[in-house]
Amino acid sequence: MAVDMDTVREWLTWSFSPSLGAIVFTLLLSLSLPIIFHLFLYRQRAAVVVPSFVLLGPSGAGKTALLTLFERGTPTATHTSQAPQTVTCNLPAGVTAESHKYRASDDPSTKKERQIDVTDTPGHGKLRQHAYDAITSATSLKGLIFVVDAAAISSPQGLAEAATYLHDILLALQKRHTGAKTSKGPAGIPVLIAANKLDLFTALPAQLVKKRLEEEITKIRSTRAKGLLDSAVDIEGDDEDREWLGEGGDGNFNFGQMKEAEIEVSVIGGNASAKGEEKTQVEQWWGWIAQQM
Ligand SMILES: Nc1nc2c(ncn2[C@@H]2O[C@H](COP(=O)(O)OP(=O)(O)OP(=O)(O)O)[C@@H](O)[C@H]2O)c(=O)[nH]1
Numbered sequence: 013m014a015v016d017m018d019t020v021r022e023w024l025t026w027s028f029s030p031s032l033g034a035i036v037f038t039l040l041l042s043l044s045l046p047i048i049f050h051l052f053l054y055r056q057r058a059a060v061v062v063p064s065f066v067l068l069g070p071s072g073a074g075k076t077a078l079l080t081l082f083e084r085g086t087p088t089a090t091h092t093s094q095a096p097q098t099v100t101c102n103l104p105a106g107v108t109a110e111s112h113k114y115r116a117s118d119d120p121s122t123k124k125e126r127q128i129d130v131t132d133t134p135g136h137g138k139l140r141q142h143a144y145d146a147i148t149s150a151t152s153l154k155g156l157i158f159v160v161d162a163a164a165i166s167s168p169q170g171l172a173e174a175a176t177y178l179h180d181i182l183l184a185l186q187k188r189h190t191g192a193k194t195s196k197g198p199a200g201i202p203v204l205i206a207a208n209k210l211d212l213f214t215a216l217p218a219q220l221v222k223k224r225l226e227e228e229i230t231k232i233r234s235t236r237a238k239g240l241l242d243s244a245v246d247i248e249g250d251d252e253d254r255e256w257l258g259e260g261g262d263g264n265f266n267f268g269q270m271k272e273a274e275i276e277v278s279v280i281g282g283n284a285s286a287k288g289e290e291k292t293q294v295e296q297w298w299g300w301i302a303q304q305m
Pocket residue numbers: 069070071072073074075076077078089090091092093094133134135136159208209210211212282283284285286287
């Protein structure tokens with residue numbers, strides 16, 4: 013570019029000269045810069061995408077009950093879900109997103125930042141593709157909430173169903189993480205196992221729900237690993253394509269092994285619905301959500 017050097021030089025000389033024009037110009041510039049900067053940042057904030065969370069878990073676990081409770085603040089009757097639905101919810105008063113804990117509570121910009129998108133998915137075995145689609149398509153996915161019926165877990169079938177689904181989800185997340193290693197892909201996703209229906213007297217406490225799920229996943233993992241070894245006899249030493257959960261696939265599984273794939277698993281109890289005098293208990297789940305924001 014043929015910039016006229018003389019003009020530049022002239023302009024520079026003028027700007028450093030103690031003339032009134034130059035002083036006023038510099039003064040205006042230095043005073044308006046912070047304002048321009050503020051407006052720019054403010055606009056940027058308004059464009060922030062709402063963090064999203066996906067609800068999944070076996071049918072009847074209480075996902076839709078939880079979604080409506082998050083949305084309305086009161087429990088409502090539900091029906092078996094056939095299709096996923098996404099709802100924008102607000103963090104309840106008293107819960108502060110982790111990234112805004114030092115912000116004044118009357119800051120007008122926090123209103124928008126208290127919003128989250130929650131996607132409910134159907135739990136029926138044949139409709140689970142919706143859940144996998146929701147995980148991959150959600151913009152700004154901050155976490156998965158795997159809802160289990162803590163009372164159903166006490167029966168072998170209930171436990172097997174929940175654990176198989178959870179195993180497959182964790183495996184999908186692990187694959188997503190390993191697959192992303194080569195390029196700069198998505199980091200690990202935190203998972204909340206919401207032990208629901210703790211108001212029922214047959215429900216297992218959260219710690220026991222965790223233990224039972226880990227034991228069941230240990231079984232599932234070793235069964236799958238055996239199947240893999242049998243079918244992989246002719247493909248010598250094909251260790252690259254790891255298909256099992258956590259380290260190696262032998263021994264006992266525990267959720268801590270998912271940290272390798274940057275997946276932090278927490279198990280927290282509560283109840284999304286309540287009968288008669290009983291109250292719903294979801295504060296700790298809100299607390300977990302706020303931690304991920
Ligand atoms: N006692 C009790 N019942 C609950 C609780 N949460 C949900 N329920 C009941 O469990 C039943 C199933 O709840 P839903 O929310 O429809 O279950 P879902 O996980 O959405 O099931 P799908 O849509 O089939 O995947 C409903 O009758 C709820 O009222 C709870 O915390 N305690």
